[in-house]
Amino acid sequence: MLARFATLCLFLLVSRCVPAQQTAQAESSAAERPNIVVLYTDDQAFLTTQVTGNAQVQTPHMDALAAEGVLFTHHYNSTAICMGSRASLMTGMYEYKTGCNFSHGPMRPKTFAKSYPVLLRNNGYRTGFAGKFGFAVTNGKSESDRSYQVLPVDQFDSWGGGVGQTNYKTAANKYIAKYADKYPHSSRAYGAFAQDFIRESVDDKRPFCLTLFFKAPHRPFTPDPFFDSVYQDVAFKQPANYGPKHGSHLAKQSRLGRQNLSFFYDMGFDPQHYQDTMRRYHQLIHGVDYAVGMLREELAKQGLAENTIIILTSDNGFFCGSHGFGGKVLPYQEGSHVPLIILDPRKGANGQRYQHVTGTVDVAPTVLDYAGVKTPSVMDGVSLVDAVCDPAATVARQTIPLFQVWGSPLTYSMSVVDQRYKYIYWCCGEQLEPAEELFDLQNDPHEMTNLVDDDQHQAILETMRQRYASQLKHWQQNAVSDRNYPSFGTLLDPNVPWAQKSDLVSPAQWKSYLSLVKALGVKQEDAFNYNKVLKAAH
The missing domain is CATH 3.30.1120.10 (Arylsulfatase, C-terminal domain)
Known part of the structure; x- marks a missing residue:
């Protein structure tokens, strides 16, 4: 009796967002939990895809995710810098609870033990990671993640992560170097890693969770030459708040960090270099988009697409010259507001938009909810599963x-x-x-x-x-x-x-x-x- 009751509860969880016409198919594998893929870009501002409002860019695979899933239009990084943001994404906790960011310290192993990859693996999922992990997991004092000894390599079933900021040259990253001959740039190499991970998971009886932390489009702006023709003739429009003259009204404090004092010029967002910088920045994003296509192609080929949740977002935005700023970090829109797209193929074609505020800390509870794993009370985020089911639903918060x-x-x-x-x-x-x-x-x-x-x-x-x-x-x-x-x-x-x-x-x-x-x-x-x-x- 207890076994039948447990199976029924699990089926109800899995079918929570499944349309009636798919119920029969789902019933044939009532205990099957969905596969989950989390895609995290680095420095991708909100207005960098067509679906978020930029008609000048080519992001067909990201746009397709939104057309079939839900675009969250008011999604923010509570900590808009890579180390702190990645720690919050993994754990569902705000920075001051992870204790993890530049100039503060690494993540403690006991904190990482509550992260979604560890919890899913402990609950029967096959887990994989590739890309820029971004923070050390250690009881030591140093926050440096430039050694594999402080990265949780052995806490994943398959590892393709790199140390520090990683490198756009595939050959320079130990765990993905085998892809260098065919895919010399890391973005497509991560796509190849994903394809192999999916193929390897076919014969495994466990559902899988794959996390890809792309380096792109983080500096240095060195895109894959494979895509050199994509933006070669594009003249990017400057935003309405472009340049220092549109930053003089802001609080003086905001202009006394490196975003204004050096990065506007150092990053190449001044008028003289703006077009070349924007072409290379968006070409890097196009490379990630291509890798998303590689992943989805393999899911379809292996017959897994209809039972795989895909979550796409970024660790922070990027100013790209707005208000005379380069970089991110600051709380203005360009620095903290990023895309979030969630595709649950069991829900069918959607293309809707969710307009309530959401944040980085919501990703981990959402992943756990999809997997049927209890969310630890220490997490600050909330599950967005109901929002994917019904974009008119509200989450239990007023602000981020x-x-x-x-x-x-x-x-x-x-x-x-x-x-x-x-x-x-x-x-x-x-x-x-x-x-x-x-x-x-x-x-x-x-x-x-x-x-x-x-x-x-x-x-x-x-x-x-x-x-x-x-x-x-x-x-x-x-x-x-x-x-x-x-x-x-x-x-x-x-x-x-x-x-x-x-x-x-x-x-x-x-x-x-x-x-x-x-x-x-x-x-x-x-x-x-x-x-x-x-x-x-x-």
Whole structure:
């Protein structure tokens, strides 16, 4: 009796999103759990596919995923930088609970033990990983992931991951080097790894979960020459908020990190280099798109396409010159807003859009939900399975928090964003006043008007402040006890004057900003003459 009841419950879970016409097919394998593929790009901004609104690009396979699945239009990276974002994706926890990001520290093995790949493997899934893992898993102090000894190679059934930032040259990556002759660029090599993993899984009785963390389109912008003809004649349009002149209205703190002080020029987003940079950036994304096609082709060939969930998203966005910024990290749209597409083929053709806010931490609970594995209570995310079933459904949240606690202390900030508004608090008052920003993303998608002082938006401002306070309280109550995260619970508190918390920023933390100033040729005694620093940058 218990066995029959367990089988029935599992069947109900698997068929949760299955249309009536597919029920008979599903019933023939009632206990079969879906395969799951998680695809994660690196630095892919929201407006980099046709389905998200860029008519100049060629992303047929990503667009097809959205046409058959659901596009999440308000998806954000709570930590918009690769190390912290990848840690949150794997564990479903916010950065201050993983304790994992640049300048903070590696992920502890006990934390990784609660990640979705480990939990799925412990619950009968065959797991595979390839690409840029992005963070160390160790009890040591160093955050460096440039050694396989601190990567969880043995915690996957099949491994194709690389150390550090990995390399676009396939031959330079130990575990995928065998693909170098046919696929010398890593994006297509990861597609080949996926094909082999799928073929190997056919004879395995377990369902599988494959995670691919592409390096593309991260710098250096060295795309696969196989696709050189794709954008050779394209002249990319500049965004409406392109260039430094469209950043002068922003909080001064936001412009005193490397995104503005160096990256606009160093990354090649200045007018002189813009077109060449954008062609290479989008060519890298096209290479990933091709690999998605390789994966889907193999799923179809092996008869697995109808029972394989595909989740595609990115670790953070990319400014591409908007507001005069390069890079990511900052909470403005281009840096933190990314595509999320979920295809559940058991639901049939869809092409719908989900417009409530979602975040990086939602991926792990969603994967676990699809697999029928209980989500640990420590996870901050929520499952999006119901949203895929019914895009009119709501998730149990009003806002997503966005954090920036890395790099220049002047850019330390926390934000909350809902379906329409974004509130940002810049905590640093080092010869500045801490700053607030409020943007109406519906009427001002390029964030060109700060509404903090607008009389008609004071009620909205107060609501967003309250939502910010709620998110900050969660930080204060749940942050790891080390790695400066408790200090940030105070630094990010608008109710604590800067004079009472400035000592929480150490000289070591200021080195990031002072090194930027030195590189600009500004004397150290003028480091906090911000007008002089900004003038030197542009």
